[in-house]
Amino acid sequence: MADDRLSQVFAALADPTRRDMVARLAAKDATVNELAEPYDVTVQAVSKHIKVLEDAGLVSRSRDAQRRPCHLEAEVFDLMTKWIERYRREAEDRFRRLDVLLEQMDEQPVPGTPTEEAAS
Template structure:
């Protein structure tokens, strides 16, 4: 997970806070793309898209490779999996708390039904 530095976690969530960068990540989930391809659906310049990609690269959410004249951008699934694992640890804790609460409520409901029968 992110035991080495909270800065990595902060950078990743900061990068994902922007809707354009989230859409870039969504597009890259379907496969690599060039800056030109990534810029197509946005009403912003290619330079602006390049800056968004730089933020995603700094957060290690994407990588770039060189393919002749092309420099495709690739999603880094390992980084997304690490973010998911970090979120899941807290989700699992919360789910355990809800299961415990459900058990208490079921016990109380069963005891309340028994007490009502005893009273009649």
């Protein structure tokens, strides 16, 4: 189930407009009309983007009198962070092993080359 949700989150964030909306919502809540202002698209198109973000769990809407502000659900980023962190640690482990191997290779003389003792 977490993989399905993670897929939805990454799919939602694949669109640059939605990523920009998420970045703006990270600063402060906004209505659909406020989110639509910088884009050359209809409010309906922005509403569709918000719906995709909502379905992925990245955004929720509340009611404040006549306003319906969108709110970023930042805890969803924890799911992404855990997934990314796991692969980051694996990559670091591989690089550490490579560093050890390269260090060992530097310490071993290359066959066929004179050593310092033979040269003196």
